[in-house]
Amino acid sequence: MSGYWLTSRQCENSRTVTNQVDPMKRRFWPALLLLMASLPAAAQQYNDPDETPKDAVIKRDDNAKSQPRYANMPDEAVPYRRFTKPYYDWFVREDTLKYFGAAEQRPDGDPGRLNEIAIGFMSPIENNPESIFGLPELHGAQLALEEANARGGYKGKPYALKIHNESALWGASSAELVKMFFNENCWAMLGCVDGQNCHIALRVTLKLEMPIMDVGTTDPTVTETRIPWLMHNFPDDRQQGYTLADYVFKNLKLKRIGVVRIQARYARIGVAKFNDEARRMGRQPVLEVKFERGDKDFSNQLRMLRDAKIEGVVLWAEAAEGGLILKQMREMGMTQPVFGGSRLAYPQLLDIAGPAAEGLVVTSPLNPTRTDPKWLAFRDAYRQKFHEEPIDYAAYAYDGMNILIAAMEKAGLNRGRIMDALREYQMKTYQGVTGTDYFDHTLNNIAPLNMARVKDGKFEYWLAPRQSGHEGIAHTGGQ
Numbered sequence: 001m002s003g004y005w006l007t008s009r010q011c012e013n014s015r016t017v018t019n020q021v022d023p024m025k026r027r028f029w030p031a032l033l034l035l036m037a038s039l040p041a042a043a044q045q046y047n048d049p050d051e052t053p054k055d056a057v058i059k060r061d062d063n064a065k066s067q068p069r070y071a072n073m074p075d076e077a078v079p080y081r082r083f084t085k086p087y088y089d090w091f092v093r094e095d096t097l098k099y100f101g102a103a104e105q106r107p108d109g110d111p112g113r114l115n116e117i118a119i120g121f122m123s124p125i126e127n128n129p130e131s132i133f134g135l136p137e138l139h140g141a142q143l144a145l146e147e148a149n150a151r152g153g154y155k156g157k158p159y160a161l162k163i164h165n166e167s168a169l170w171g172a173s174s175a176e177l178v179k180m181f182f183n184e185n186c187w188a189m190l191g192c193v194d195g196q197n198c199h200i201a202l203r204v205t206l207k208l209e210m211p212i213m214d215v216g217t218t219d220p221t222v223t224e225t226r227i228p229w230l231m232h233n234f235p236d237d238r239q240q241g242y243t244l245a246d247y248v249f250k251n252l253k254l255k256r257i258g259v260v261r262i263q264a265r266y267a268r269i270g271v272a273k274f275n276d277e278a279r280r281m282g283r284q285p286v287l288e289v290k291f292e293r294g295d296k297d298f299s300n301q302l303r304m305l306r307d308a309k310i311e312g313v314v315l316w317a318e319a320a321e322g323g324l325i326l327k328q329m330r331e332m333g334m335t336q337p338v339f340g341g342s343r344l345a346y347p348q349l350l351d352i353a354g355p356a357a358e359g360l361v362v363t364s365p366l367n368p369t370r371t372d373p374k375w376l377a378f379r380d381a382y383r384q385k386f387h388e389e390p391i392d393y394a395a396y397a398y399d400g401m402n403i404l405i406a407a408m409e410k411a412g413l414n415r416g417r418i419m420d421a422l423r424e425y426q427m428k429t430y431q432g433v434t435g436t437d438y439f440d441h442t443l444n445n446i447a448p449l450n451m452a453r454v455k456d457g458k459f460e461y462w463l464a465p466r467q468s469g470h471e472g473i474a475h476t477g478g479q
Contacts, residue, residue: 071220071238072438072446074246077277096441097228097423103209103416109187111413116160117153119145119404120180120189122173122201123216124166129293130193132318133343133393134166137216139386140397141190143378146385148405154413159405162186166197173197177204188213188404188418190397195219195265205229211407211419215400216393218342219269223442231422231443233403233430234396237266240341240363241273243449243464247361248312248339249283258310259288260301260317260325267316270341274314286310291321298325299332306334315340323352330356337361345452345459346391357454364450366392366434367461378433392434399432 070091075081090096111117121141124134142161149158162184164176180186188211192198198217202225205212212230214222220238222230248254257278261267271288278284287308289301302325305313313329313336315322322344329338338360345364350357368379368389378398382390390398403422411417422443430437438447452459 071440071444072242072448074242074277076245076281077242079280091224091440091442093441094426096226097426097443099228099416099419099423101209101416104414104420106414106416109185109413111155111157114157114185116158117408117413118160118162118180118184118186119401120162120164120177120184120186120210121191122164122166122176122180122189122197123191123193124168125163126165128166128168130166130168133193133216133391134191136388136391136394137191137193137397138163139382140390140394141215141401143382143385143394144398144401144405147381148402154409164191166191166194168194170196171200173201174204177201177208177210181208181210186210187408187413187415190215190401190404192217192222193393195222195269198222199225202227202230209419210415211404211422213400213404213422215397218266220273220444221269223444226442228423229419231400231403231425231439233400233434233437233439233445234393235342235363235365235445235447235449237270237273237341239446239449241270241275242277243363243451244274244314244339244341245277245281245283247451247464248314249278249281252312252337254311254337255283256309256311257283257285257314258305258308258312259285259314260298260305261288261290261315262317262321263290263292266343267341271314271316274316285314291317293318293321295321296324298328302329302332302334306332310336312336313338315344317341318343319346319349320352323349323357326353326356326360342392342449350454350457350459355457358457360454362452363464364392364452364459364461366395367450367452367463369461370435374431374433375435395432395434399430399434399437402432403430 070089080086121138123137124130125138128134145159145161153159162180164180166173177189180189190213192201192214193216195217198214198219199222201212202222206227206229209229214230214232216234217232218234218237220236223232248257259271261271275285287305287310289304291298291301315325315338317325317340322340326338340360340362342363342365344360344362378395379390382394407418407421411421425439425443426441428439430439436447437445440446449464450461451464452461
C-alpha cells in the first residue's frame with residue numbers, strides 16, 4: 001500500500017477488503033485508514049513557509065524560479081510550491097493563443113470602396129455607474145483616432161469610431177458586437193470596463209472572429225479563456241492583488257487584516273486575488289464585510305472590523321464610497337492603516353475624505369506625475385481637447401487604440417490578419433503614454449504597477465518593488 005492513496009470507492013468497500021485479508025492484518029487496517037486520512041490535513045496546517053518542517057514537504061521543485069511563471073506570479077502565490085511541481089503549466093507556452101481557424105481566408109476589405117474605416121467602441125458612457133471610467137476611455141480613444149486621421153488615416157480614408165454603450169444589464173453587450181460586425185462593418189472593437197460584459201463580448205467574437213482590444217477591464221479571467229481574439233492592456237486585479245499582498249505582508253509585516261468591499265464583480269474578483277495570495281502566505285484576512293454601491297452609512301461594517309482587532313484594512317471600492325469609509329473610520333477612532341485597489345486613486349476620494357485619507361496606500365495603473373515626453377504630450381493634448389485631466393482609463397484607451405491602428409495598418413483590412421498582428425506582441429513590450437507594457441502569452445499586460453500614498457493631501461507615486469518576472473520578454477520600444 002505504500003505510496004498510494006485509497007480511492008473513495010476503496011474506502012467505501014473497506015469492510016469487504018478486510019474480510020478478504022489475513023486476520024492478523026485485519027487488526028491494523030482501520031488504523032492504516034485513519035493514518036492515511038489524516039495526512040493531507042497535517043500537511044495543510046503549515047501555512048507559513050517559514051514554519052514548514054522539512055518532513056512535511058513531499059517533493060520540492062528546486063528549479064521553480066527558473067521555470068516560466070504565469071502572470072508575474074510571486075513565489076508565495078504559486079500553488080503547491082512547497083510540495084510538488086504541477087504536471088502542466090497553463091498560459092506560459094507559445095501556443096497559448098494558437099489559432100486554427102480560417103479568418104484570414106475571408107475577402108479583404110477594399111479601401112477604394114469604403115467611405116470610412118470603422119472601429120467599434122463599447123464602454124459604459126450613459127445610464128451606468130461605471131460611466132465615470134467609460135467616458136474618459138472614450139475620450140482617449142477619440143484622441144488617438146483624431147491623431148491617426150491627421151496622419152492621413154488608412155490609405156487616405158478616415159477612421160471612424162462607432163460608439164456603443166456598455167449597458168449595466170448583464171449580457172446586453174452581445175447585441176452590440178453583432179451590430180458592429182453586420183451593420184457597421186467594424187474591423188475591430190475597443191473598450192470594456194465591466195468584466196462580465198467583456199466575457200460576453202469575448203464569447204460572441206469567438207463566433208464573429210473580430211479582434212477586441214480590452215483597455216479597461218480589471219477582471220483577470222478574460223484572458224484566461226484561451227479565446228484567441230482579445231488583447232488586454234489595463235493592469236488587472238491579479239497584478240493589483242499580488243502587489244498589495246506583497247506590500248502589506250512583506251513590507252509592513254502585518255498579520256491580522258480585515259477587508260471591506262463593494263458588492264460588485266469588480267471588487268469580488270479583486271479581493272479574491274488578494275485573498276488568494278494572503279492565504280498562501282498564511283495571512284488569510286480575519287474578516288470580510290460588504291456594502292452596496294451608493295451606501296452612505298458604513299458604521300455596522302466598521303464596527304465589525306474594529307471588534308475583530310485588525311491591524312489593517314484592505315478597501316476595495318470606488319472613490320465616492322471609499323472617501324466616506326475613510327472619514328467614518330477616523331471618526332470612530334479607528335487608526336489602522338488602509339490599503340486599496342486602483343479605483344481609489346482619484347482626487348474625488350481626497351475631496352470627500354479630507355484629512356482622513358492621509359496615509360492611504362493604493363495600487364495605481366498610472367503615475368500622472370511622470371515627466372517623460374510621451375506622457376506630457378498626451379496630457380497636454382487631452383487637456384486642450386476635453387478640458388479635464390486624463391485618468392488611467394483615458395491613457396490606456398489611447399495606447400490601446402494606437403496598438404490597434406498599427407496592427408490594422410500592418411495587416412490590412414482582414415480581421416484574421418489584424419489579430420495575427422496583435423498576437424505578435426506575445427512576450428514583447430509596448431512603450432506608450434502609460435509607460436512600458438509587458439505582454440505575456442495570453443496578451444495580458446503584466447507590467448509592474450505603481451503605488452500611491454496620500455501625503456499632505458496629495459497622492460505621491462512610486463513603482464512597486466516586486467520581482468520583474470519579465471526575463472523572457474523582448475523589449476521592442478513600442479510604436
